[in-house]
Every structure is written in C-alpha cells, then in structure tokens.
Amino acid sequence: MSKGKNKKAAASSPTPAKPNGLLSPTHLLLGALFGLLVQLLLGYFGIGVGSYLFQQNSSRVPPLPLDPPPCPAAWPNCPRSVDLHWDDVLELQSSAATTPSRASLAACDAPSLLSPQKVPGMHLLCVLPPPEGEHRRAAATLAAFPDMLRTAKQPSAIIVPPQLRTVAQLISTVYHSLKLTHKGGKYQLPALFNDEGIRIQSVQGALKQRRLLLMEGGQWIWPPVDVGHVHSLPGLIPGQVTKVVTVSLKPLVVSVENFLSPGENEHIIRRAMPHMAKSGVALKDADKGKAAKEFRTSSQYFLPTVGDALLEAVDRRVMMLTRIPISHAEYIQVLKYEYKEHYSAHHDFFDPKAYANNPEMIASIENGAMNRLATVFFYLNNVTAGGQTNFPRAQACITAEYPNGGPQPWDYFDCSKGLSVFPQEGKVIIFYSMLPNGEMDDFSLHGGCDVLAEGEAKWSANFWLWNKPYHFISKARKRATDELEAQYL
Ligand SMILES: O=C(O)CCC(=O)C(=O)O
Numbered sequence: 125m126s127k128g129k130n131k132k133a134a135a136s137s138p139t140p141a142k143p144n145g146l147l148s149p150t151h152l153l154l155g156a157l158f159g160l161l162v163q164l165l166l167g168y169f170g171i172g173v174g175s176y177l178f179q180q181n182s183s184r185v186p187p188l189p190l191d192p193p194p195c196p197a198a199w200p201n202c203p204r205s206v207d208l209h210w211d212d213v214l215e216l217q218s219s220a221a222t223t224p225s226r227a228s229l230a231a232c233d234a235p236s237l238l239s240p241q242k243v244p245g246m247h248l249l250c251v252l253p254p255p256e257g258e259h260r261r262a263a264a265t266l267a268a269f270p271d272m273l274r275t276a277k278q279p280s281a282i283i284v285p286p287q288l289r290t291v292a293q294l295i296s297t298v299y300h301s302l303k304l305t306h307k308g309g310k311y312q313l314p315a316l317f318n319d320e321g322i323r324i325q326s327v328q329g330a331l332k333q334r335r336l337l338l339m340e341g342g343q344w345i346w347p348p349v350d351v352g353h354v355h356s357l358p359g360l361i362p363g364q365v366t367k368v369v370t371v372s373l374k375p376l377v378v379s380v381e382n383f384l385s386p387g388e389n390e391h392i393i394r395r396a397m398p399h400m401a402k403s404g405v406a407l408k409d410a411d412k413g414k415a416a417k418e419f420r421t422s423s424q425y426f427l428p429t430v431g432d433a434l435l436e437a438v439d440r441r442v443m444m445l446t447r448i449p450i451s452h453a454e455y456i457q458v459l460k461y462e463y464k465e466h467y468s469a470h471h472d473f474f475d476p477k478a479y480a481n482n483p484e485m486i487a488s489i490e491n492g493a494m495n496r497l498a499t500v501f502f503y504l505n506n507v508t509a510g511g512q513t514n515f516p517r518a519q520a521c522i523t524a525e526y527p528n529g530g531p532q533p534w535d536y537f538d539c540s541k542g543l544s545v546f547p548q549e550g551k552v553i554i555f556y557s558m559l560p561n562g563e564m565d566d567f568s569l570h571g572g573c574d575v576l577a578e579g580e581a582k583w584s585a586n587f588w589l590w591n592k593p594y595h596f597i598s599k600a601r602k603r604a605t606d607e608l609e610a611q612y613l
C-alpha cells in the first residue's frame with residue numbers, strides 16, 4: 125500500500141448491507157404488539173430486566189407463579205423460578221465432595237480443546253458422573269475450565285442437581301459457580317453448545333454430552349486450541365471432510381481450503397461483475413468529511429442470494445461451517461481490487477464510541493449489543509503478487525514485551541507486521557470481530573493489501589454474520605435457519 129499515510133486511528137468500518145423491504149409494515153406492527161404484550165406480562169409478574177437471565181432460553185417455559193421463591197442471600201440476582209429452590213442448589217455445591225476423579229477427567233480429554241492463553245468468555249465444561257455416593261442428590265458434575273485456559277490446576281467442579289429443568293437454570297448455576305456476570309439489557313444471553321457447535325436446549329441434551337462449551341456471547345465460536353489445530357467437519361461438502369485450521373489465536377482466525385468450488389467462484393464473480401461500484405465505508409465521527417477512497421479503493425457489490433439456488437447452497441454451507449444461523453447474515457459483499465488497490469487496517473465491528481454522533485448507527489447496533497461477530501472472507505481467485513489480508517496485531521506467540529498480543533500499528537497501510545493470508549481460489553478464512561464474551565476484539569484489526577501484479581485483479585467477498593438476527597431474511601434463509609435449529613439438542 126502507499127507509504128507514509130500514517131493514521132492515528134484505524135479506518136472506518138465497511139458499510140453494512142442496507143436492509144431491504146422484506147419486513148412489511150404488518151410484520152413490524154405485529155412485532156411491536158407482541159413486544160408490548162411480553163413487556164406487560166413481565167411487568168405483571170414482577171420480572172424486570174434485573175432478573176434478566178435465562179428465562180428466554182428454555183423451549184418449555186413453565187407457568188410463572190405469582191410468588192416464586194426468593195433468591196438466597198448468597199445469590200441475590202438468581203433467576204426466580206417456580207419449582208426450584210436455589211438454596212438447595214447452593215447447599216449441594218458446598219456439601220458434596222467436589223473433586224472429580226482422574227479417570228473421569230481423562231475421558232473428557234479437556235486438553236485437546238483448551239488453549240495456552242485465555243479465550244475470554246468461552247468455558248469448557250466436562251460432563252462427569254455425580255460425586256461418589258451422591259447419585260440421589262446430584263444428576264452430574266461439571267468440571268469447568270474457565271476461559272479455555274490449559275493449566276495444570278485442578279478444574280473447579282459444579283454439581284448439577286436433578287431438579288434443574290431448563291438450560292437457562294443450568295447456565296445460571298454455572299454462572300453463579302464461576303462468578304460470571306451478564307451485562308443485562310439487550311446483550312445476548314449466554315448459550316451452551318456441544319463440542320461440535322450444536323446448540324443445547326434441554327438439560328437432558330446437555331447431560332448426554334461428554335463436553336459442553338459455554339459461550340457468554342450466546343453464539344458459537346470455534347475453540348481456537350493452538351495454531352495448526354484442525355477441527356474436521358464431515359458432510360459440509362458431499363464426500364469431503366472440511367478442515368477448519370486455526371491460523372491465529374489472537375485475533376481468532378481459522379482457514380478452510382476448497383470451501384468454494386471453481387464453479388461457485390466463477391458464478392459469484394459473474395453475477396456481481398455488472399454491478400461493481402466504488403466501495404464506501406461507514407465513516408467514524410473522527411473521519412467525517414474524508415473520502416472513502418482515503419481508506420479503501422476497491423469496488424464492491426452486495427449480491428442478493430434470494431432465488432439463486434447456487435448462492436443459497438453457499439449460504440447454507442457458511443451457516444453449517446460457522447454454526448451461526450444464516451438469519452444473522454448480510455448478503456455477500458463481493459470485492460474487486462485492481463493493481464495497487466487496497467483497504468487500510470480497520471475493524472469490521474462498529475464501535476459505539478466511534479459513532480457517538482451518529483444516532484442512526486447507534487440505534488442499528490443497539491448501542492453495542494448488536495454487532496458483526498464473524499467475517500467469512502472468500503478468496504474467489506488467485507493473485508500472483510500481493511492482495512493478502514493482513515492482521516497487523518496477530519502474534520505467533522506471546523512475548524514478554526507484548527503479553528496481550530501485538531501493538532497498535534503506527535501505519536495502517538503497512539502490511540509487513542503480524543499475520544498475512546494470501547488469496548487462494550476457493551479458500552475462506554473466518555475471523556471473529558467479537559470475543560466469545562460478547563466484547564469487540566481490538567486485535568481483529570485487518571486490511572486488504574495492495575494487489576502487486578499489474579493487470580491482475582483480486583476477487584474476494586465478505587460474508588458478515590452478526591451476533592443477533594439481521595434485519596431481513598429471505599424464505600430460503602428462514603428454511604436454512606430452521607434446518608440448523610432442528611439439530612439443536
Ligand atoms: O481484502 C481483504 O483482504 C480484506 C477486506 C476487508 O477487510 C473488508 O472489506 O472489510
């Protein structure tokens with residue numbers, strides 16, 4: 125990229141796809157009425173935002189009593205519940221022997237999923253039998269490895285009493301034991317998954333697993349493990365095993381080769397070609413008045429997938445790869461970079477602090493509760509020189525100087541630091557803009573570097589997935605989302 129264009133702050137984020145008109149006024153009116161009804165009911169039963177947690181996660185919500193038992197003094201903000209006395213749950217935690225046996229822990233094989241550094245907000249829970257002699261009072265023991273940290277320390281044990289009825293109650297118990305807190309308000313509820321990323325929605329489903337992952341941010345994120353680790357996914361592409369390879373821990377970047385076929389790459393390029401126009405950026409307050417081309421010189425097109433069987437198949441495959449419902453996706457943003465075109469280092473998330481003077485943006489990201497979670501970045505062709513995606517703050521290993529990852533770059537056009545991923549036809553990378561705890565990840569800073577082969581163009585695409593459903597959904601995307609939900613346990 126051009127030299128000497130130093131910037132004090134990372135470039136503005138790429139503009140999101142404009143929601144189209146698929147939500148009719150009738151839908152909006154019905155949605156508003158439903159919201160009002162829920163608010164009235166919650167108000168009637170005295171369930172305010174304070175007792176936020178976890179009512180909403182269960183599939184069979186029991187009828188609410190008029191006087192649910194109060195929370196114990198040691199747990200003032202427990203979710204009040206009809207048929208559960210949290211005092212008993214607490215009592216069991218303190219009275220039962222809580223050291224899991226070596227043999228049961230070995231069967232869980234926790235180290236194969238843990239990491240050498242913390243993964244904030246992602247917690248591994250080994251599902252173990254109840255403590256010796258406690259089969260009547262306990263349904264299981266969970267051995268917890270907070271933040272996926274691989275240490276020699278004995279994991280803390282959480283006893284699961286048989287009276288827990290909902291995943292929400294199970295998550296609450298884990299939250300209390302691990303002293304986790306939820307941000308409340310519109311922030312995503314935490315969620316449990318099995319080790320293949322299938323969402324858990326019943327206690328029975330949870331206790332049948334060998335290992336569970338608790339994601340505070342409520343969406344699946346591939347456990348990074350170590351650089352070079354491979355998660356193997358059979359069945360995404362008929363007859364193939366798809367390999368999700370970790371290429372960076374911080375930021376979390378995984379790479380998948382041959383995810384798109386040559387025919388699919390060609391089709392995406394062919395469909396987008398007639399519509400390509402110069403790229404824009406969502407200017408931060410600090411960048412107001414600047415031209416997008418100061419940061420980004422590519423061309424782009426948001427390619428609607430509706431009615432295109434091939435693109436709908438790609439949608440579905442992206443969903444099965446990320447385990448994030450396709451209802452959370454923007455349309456594919458196809459990009460073309462010609463010789464010496466680039467996008468300087470930026471984040472794909474929208475930081476509410478950077479858009480404080482932009483009420484429309486603040487509303488659309490629910491003041492930070494809703495954001496871009498993951499980018500599945502498609503490389504649609506090969507480029508013989510340049511065109512890499514650079515993550516300047518990625519670090520191969522933790523150093524004494526930068527124990528928390530690479531420093532802020534001084535030059536946002538410099539592609540020589542950190543990790544570079546070069547275009548390779550059919551390959552995709554997934555990088556996460558949010559941490560599993562639901563916070564924005566500053567280390568996800570990245571840019572598209574100059575194409576350095578004269579006469580060549582880099583064709584690529586952003587497939588952005590949000591942490592909450594996006595504003596519009598097509599019938600095919602609804603069907604695909606239903607298909608994912610049918611796998612829930
Ligand atoms: O072109 C690349 O490699 C990255 C592009 C990018 O980060 C973006 O469009 O948001």
Ligand SMILES: [Fe+2]
Nearest residue numbers: 138471472570
């Ligand atoms: Fe980006």
